[in-house]
Amino acid sequence: MKLSSGTIRLIIPAASLALLLAAVFYMQPRAMSYTGLNLLFNLAVPIALATIAQMLIMSVNDLDLSMGTFVSFCACVAATVLQTSPLLGVLIFIGAIAAYAGMGVLIHVRELPSIVVTLGMSFVWGGLAVLILPSPGGTAPSWARAIMTAKPPLVPMAIVASILIAAVTHYIVMRSSFGVLMRGTGGNDRSVERAGWSVIGIRAATYALAGLFAILAGIALVGLATSADANIALRYTLLSIAGVILGGGEFVGGKVSPIGAVIGALTLTLAGSFLSFMRISPDWQIGAQGAILIVVLALRLALNRLEKREKHQ
Amino acid sequence: MTDPLKREEVVAARAIKVTFGAVKALDGADLVIHSGECVGLVGHNGAGKSTIVNVINGGLEPHDGTLTYGGQAVHGISAARTNGVRCVFQELSLCPNLTVNENVRIMHAELKGWNWRARAGELVVAQLQKIFPGHAIDCDSTVDDLSIAERQMVEIAISFAGLNQRPKLVILDEPTSSLDAGLAAQLMAYIRTFIGDGGSVLLISHILGEILSTSDRIVVMKDGRVVADRAAKEFNTHSLVEAMGNVVREQEFSRKTTEQTGSPVLSMPPPRGHGIAFKAYRGEMIGLAGLGGHGQTDALLDLYLEHNSNWWPTRKRDIAFVAGDRSLNGTFPLWSILKNLSIASLSQLSSRKIVDRAREDALGAGWKQRIEIRTPDIANRILSLSGGNQQKVLFARALATTASTVLMDDPMRGVDIGTKQEVYEILRSEAAKGRTFIWYSTEMDEIRLCDRVYVFREGVIVAELVGDEISEKNVLAASFSEGEAA
Numbered sequence: 001m002k003l004s005s006g007t008i009r010l011i012i013p014a015a016s017l018a019l020l021l022a023a024v025f026y027m028q029p030r031a032m033s034y035t036g037l038n039l040l041f042n043l044a045v046p047i048a049l050a051t052i053a054q055m056l057i058m059s060v061n062d063l064d065l066s067m068g069t070f071v072s073f074c075a076c077v078a079a080t081v082l083q084t085s086p087l088l089g090v091l092i093f094i095g096a097i098a099a100y101a102g103m104g105v106l107i108h109v110r111e112l113p114s115i116v117v118t119l120g121m122s123f124v125w126g127g128l129a130v131l132i133l134p135s136p137g138g139t140a141p142s143w144a145r146a147i148m149t150a151k152p153p154l155v156p157m158a159i160v161a162s163i164l165i166a167a168v169t170h171y172i173v174m175r176s177s178f179g180v181l182m183r184g185t186g187g188n189d190r191s192v193e194r195a196g197w198s199v200i201g202i203r204a205a206t207y208a209l210a211g212l213f214a215i216l217a218g219i220a221l222v223g224l225a226t227s228a229d230a231n232i233a234l235r236y237t238l239l240s241i242a243g244v245i246l247g248g249g250e251f252v253g254g255k256v257s258p259i260g261a262v263i264g265a266l267t268l269t270l271a272g273s274f275l276s277f278m279r280i281s282p283d284w285q286i287g288a289q290g291a292i293l294i295v296v297l298a299l300r301l302a303l304n305r306l307e308k309r310e311k312h313q
Numbered sequence: 314m315t316d317p318l319k320r321e322e323v324v325a326a327r328a329i330k331v332t333f334g335a336v337k338a339l340d341g342a343d344l345v346i347h348s349g350e351c352v353g354l355v356g357h358n359g360a361g362k363s364t365i366v367n368v369i370n371g372g373l374e375p376h377d378g379t380l381t382y383g384g385q386a387v388h389g390i391s392a393a394r395t396n397g398v399r400c401v402f403q404e405l406s407l408c409p410n411l412t413v414n415e416n417v418r419i420m421h422a423e424l425k426g427w428n429w430r431a432r433a434g435e436l437v438v439a440q441l442q443k444i445f446p447g448h449a450i451d452c453d454s455t456v457d458d459l460s461i462a463e464r465q466m467v468e469i470a471i472s473f474a475g476l477n478q479r480p481k482l483v484i485l486d487e488p489t490s491s492l493d494a495g496l497a498a499q500l501m502a503y504i505r506t507f508i509g510d511g512g513s514v515l516l517i518s519h520i521l522g523e524i525l526s527t528s529d530r531i532v533v534m535k536d537g538r539v540v541a542d543r544a545a546k547e548f549n550t551h552s553l554v555e556a557m558g559n560v561v562r563e564q565e566f567s568r569k570t571t572e573q574t575g576s577p578v579l580s581m582p583p584p585r586g587h588g589i590a591f592k593a594y595r596g597e598m599i600g601l602a603g604l605g606g607h608g609q610t611d612a613l614l615d616l617y618l619e620h621n622s623n624w625w626p627t628r629k630r631d632i633a634f635v636a637g638d639r640s641l642n643g644t645f646p647l648w649s650i651l652k653n654l655s656i657a658s659l660s661q662l663s664s665r666k667i668v669d670r671a672r673e674d675a676l677g678a679g680w681k682q683r684i685e686i687r688t689p690d691i692a693n694r695i696l697s698l699s700g701g702n703q704q705k706v707l708f709a710r711a712l713a714t715t716a717s718t719v720l721m722d723d724p725m726r727g728v729d730i731g732t733k734q735e736v737y738e739i740l741r742s743e744a745a746k747g748r749t750f751i752w753y754s755t756e757m758d759e760i761r762l763c764d765r766v767y768v769f770r771e772g773v774i775v776a777e778l779v780g781d782e783i784s785e786k787n788v789l790a791a792s793f794s795e796g797e798a799a
Contacts, residue, residue: 175430177418177425177429180411180415180418180419181419183408183410183411183415184408184410184411184415184416184419186410187408187409187410187411188406188407188408188409190406191406191407191408191419191420192408192419193390194370194372194390194400194402194406195394195419195420195421195422196390196391196394196422197419197422253409253410254408254410254411255410
């Protein structure tokens with residue numbers, strides 16, 4: 001059977017998730033239950049949404065370093081304005097999406113490095129978050145709380161949400177015409193432009209879509225945490241980048257995989273629990289998490305080489 | 314035109330002027346293409362061929378002159394596309410991360426709605442079958458996974474395909490640069506049928522045989538102007554080269570009888586025990602021939618990696634590589650011409666780990682003169698050069714090193730005859746000084762320059778030709794013959 005390169009790209013992330021899950025179940029068999037799984041993967045939902053947002057930006061060869069502060073900002077808005085006056089909250093979110101689209105236009109028109117622009121914007125979002133919520137607090141909108149704590153039959157919400165996110169974004173990114181244009185822009189923007197498409201429009205739409213997913217990440221996070229804080233999601237910037245790479249995406253060339261990105265986010269979340277179950281002291285956990293990342297990426301590199309060698313024979 | 318029927322003008326560019334800084338890329342060029350004709354466009358590197366193509370396809374706004382499509386004066390890429398102008402660029406311009414079908418979707422905006430994937434697939438498969446009958450391209454595979462020849466075939470097929478509206482004018486800029494003789498012939502035959510159906514083609518090629526046999530009319534450009542515009546029948550190779558401003562040099566067969574003394578500088582056992590072993594001696598020029606994509610590039614890479622570990626770069630390198638796909642692994646697009654040239658010899662240009670600017674400049678100036686890089690300033694960005702001139706810089710990069718062996722992966726793709734002759738001479742003199750050249754080429758004229766030729770088929774060497782045995786007939790015979798030639 002001939003496997004497409006897209007499928008091969010997915011094997012390593014899926015296998016690492018399965019292996020990690022098996023290790024967790026072996027050490028803590030009680031995790032193998034409805035509640036156990038929900039607890040293990042609950043926090044993965046906002047991370048998965050943020051990872052998808054990052055993946056969209058990366059599919060047009062950019063990188064968003066403001067992801068963490070932006071998700072924090074959205075969480076603060078969700079816990080305060082969206083809760084008290086929903087209409088104003090929605091307006092703020094629409095404004096935020098427009099700001100993302102504007103960022104995409106600016107980066108394209110002025111040929112600025114996205115890293116610089118988004119790094120600058122990260123301070124803007126961080127400042128706005130502190131203005132909205134100077135001290136930790138606020139309450140989650142009841143509907144967000146209800147969605148995140150829902151208990152569907154048989155499969156826990158965290159799993160259902162992850163599958164849903166993966167399916168929807170797979171359709172948008174891998175199957176739809178817009179997704180093709182988006183990835184095409186990442187692969188070779190000149191040829192997309194020569195075919196008569198507006199690359200500015202594609203970039204703006206991609207950034208706007210990424211903004212939307214980041215907002216959903218903020219709402220989901222508040223739904224889980226019940227309250228917010230201006231620094232609630234700072235680590236999402238690097239987590240989301242790691243999730244995309246772990247899931248088989250690449251920094252340049254429009255090579256991304258939404259299913260892989262969701263799996264990558266789940267793997268990152270699980271790695272934390274795995275290390276706790278191993279009774280590794282929190283001092284070492286970050287290092288150990290890094291080690292897991294390196295192992296997975298090394299495996300992927302080895303697989304890529306193998307694939308290349310097979311092609312030559 | 315002597316044609317009594319006044320044919321419809323598809324594109325008319327008149328008195329076009331384009332300048333890039335101090336360089337006049339086009340200086341009042343005229344190019345009119347009628348329906349139902351194939352126009353051949355020839356000229357030196359930097360004569361303005363690619364620039365006028367970019368003007369016609371709407372990518373470049375002319376600074377002066379008029380441009381009309383079917384009589385209407387409109388501008389821009391989408392205007393050109395709605396008027397049926399399609400272009401296959403010299404550097405391959407598909408999205409490498411997408412599948413063939415998805416690339417079709419990008420190039421054909423009218424493939425809207427449900428199930429476009431299947432329709433796109435049908436469209437490109439049908440067109441590929443029409444142009445290159447018997448091809449074996451899987452349209453669900455990613456472009457990355459295709460060979461360079463297959464990518465070129467796909468790009469050509471996508472440009473000729475039309476869903477609702479057939480293209481009126483297809484511009485082919487060096488379409489056969491990566492195709493072997495068989496595929497190139499199929500393409501040329503298809504161009505004639507396309508012309509017969511009333512379409513027009515603008516064909517740019519450095520292979521004059523193709524131009525002469527396929528075009529109805531030939532336009533010769535020089536220094537941004539059209540210097541000749543006559544029916545193809547009135548030209549022959551000699552007069553065409555003369556019109557381009559070249560003095561036709563007779564092929565010098567200064568091929569030396571190689572004394573294979575001592576131990577070979579490079580050798581490689583036959584892969585998996587099939588075919589002939591590879592050996593190269595000092596001062597030899599060895600050709601790797603055969604149909605495109607039959608393992609020649611892999612053989613070069615194997616030779617290279619044998620001497621340079623993949624994991625740990627060796628300090629003193631004795632082997633240099635001239636890449637064929639210059640945008641993929643040749644040039645550093647953001648760097649200047651000088652930096653691109655000197656990168657391989659930085660260690661010899663530096664004292665105490667600091668690069669000596671004066672020596673670097675001297676090296677740059679020397680090579681600029683020696684191979685005539687067409688630029689006002691060598692500190693300009695490499696992308697300001699035309700394709701052929703970029704390739705010259707890559708040559709200079711390899712030759713400027715102290716490496717005793719130079720591997721070349723079809724490096725003359727899209728280089729004009731004048732430059733080629735100059736480079737051949739440099740190669741000859743370098744070989745005489747004891748350098749070894751291993752040269753994969755898809756062009757027979759280049760293979761004939763070599764002292765010894767290995768013919769590849771399906772990844773193994775099937776024949777070794779020495780001296781006078783090297784002829785197109787023998788190479789083709791070995792490329793197609795079944796069974797072991799040795």
